[in-house]
Amino acid sequence: MAQLPQLADQRILRPAETALALNLISRMDFLRLKAIARLHARGLPADVTWDDLLQEAFTRVIGGSRRKPAGVNMVAFLAGVMRSLRHEHWRRAQGGPAAPETLRIDHERDLSRRSELRDRGADLEHSLLAQEQLEAIDRLFADDRIVRGILAGLGEGHSPRRIRATLKISKTDYDSARKRLRRTLLKEGLTCAQN
Amino acid sequence: MRAKLISAAPEQTLDRVLDALAEVLIDASDEEIIAAAQELGMNPMMKGSAAFIGLRMPAMAELADFFATHQGSEAVLELQSTPKLRRWKRTEIGERKH
Numbered sequence: 001m002a003q004l005p006q007l008a009d010q011r012i013l014r015p016a017e018t019a020l021a022l023n024l025i026s027r028m029d030f031l032r033l034k035a036i037a038r039l040h041a042r043g044l045p046a047d048v049t050w051d052d053l054l055q056e057a058f059t060r061v062i063g064g065s066r067r068k069p070a071g072v073n074m075v076a077f078l079a080g081v082m083r084s085l086r087h088e089h090w091r092r093a094q095g096g097p098a099a100p101e102t103l104r105i106d107h108e109r110d111l112s113r114r115s116e117l118r119d120r121g122a123d124l125e126h127s128l129l130a131q132e133q134l135e136a137i138d139r140l141f142a143d144d145r146i147v148r149g150i151l152a153g154l155g156e157g158h159s160p161r162r163i164r165a166t167l168k169i170s171k172t173d174y175d176s177a178r179k180r181l182r183r184t185l186l187k188e189g190l191t192c193a194q195n
Numbered sequence: 196m197r198a199k200l201i202s203a204a205p206e207q208t209l210d211r212v213l214d215a216l217a218e219v220l221i222d223a224s225d226e227e228i229i230a231a232a233q234e235l236g237m238n239p240m241m242k243g244s245a246a247f248i249g250l251r252m253p254a255m256a257e258l259a260d261f262f263a264t265h266q267g268s269e270a271v272l273e274l275q276s277t278p279k280l281r282r283w284k285r286t287e288i289g290e291r292k293h
Contacts (some may be wrong), residue, residue: 126206
């Protein structure tokens with residue numbers, strides 16, 4: 001009897017591809033998510049790539065450990081999952097508690113000693129990587145004073161209204177700057193560079 | 196407000212910046228994505244576009260991928276030998292017909 005060909009080595013679908021095949025996401029949404037994944041991967045160590053973040057986010061959704069609430073846009077939801085994956089990474093790296101999805105095998109961990117077990121090296125690495133990325137983002141808009149001002153305001157957690165007031169710009173100017181910001185981020189996100 | 200992204204707590208600043216920038220990208224329209232890709236010399240509407248490098252798209256499965264049997268092979272051969280549909284043809288005066 002003729003045997004079926006071995007497909008496992010040739011046609012392994014990764015979570016992102018599965019999501020596309022299931023019509024959970026469109027091709028354009030993939031590109032949005034690629035750009036968002038590259039953004040969220042900024043400041044993470046080199047061994048955690050944007051592709052890791054994206055595939056893990058899809059895995060959580062397809063696997064059911066993250067359920068999209070009704071009425072929430074899938075791209076926005078996956079962006080939120082990637083955001084929490086980023087935080088989860090640093091929490092683990094700094095010796096924090098495991099993420100809820102992680103199966104805990106050590107049930108006798110003494111959480112009162114958590115601060116003694118904190119990885120100070122990871123704290124320093126996180127700070128250095130974060131500062132490096134802030135400077136890199138700032139350089140992307142070296143010639144755009146308004147966008148850099150908006151970024152500074154966003155970094156301080158200011159609202160768009162407060163940013164406009166501080167920069168003394170109109171809503172139209174703010175929206176135009178936001179479009180320029182988006183175009184540059186899209187181009188950064190769609191390049192073929194690995195990370 | 197500082198003029199530059201310099202922070203005493205860069206981790207928190209970066210988190211805020213990235214969260215805000217992700218919101219900016221979520222709002223990107225298809226037209227903006229296509230325009231950005233085209234500025235990079237890519238055409239995301241094209242199959243195999245460089246825009247999708249790093250995102251492996253599932254290849255279209257073929258019959259022969261699933262059936263290596265004699266019957267399956269014959270079915271593939273029969274499909275491949277089916278004449279192509281006749282194309283639109285223009286007459287000398289430019290009228291199209293089947």
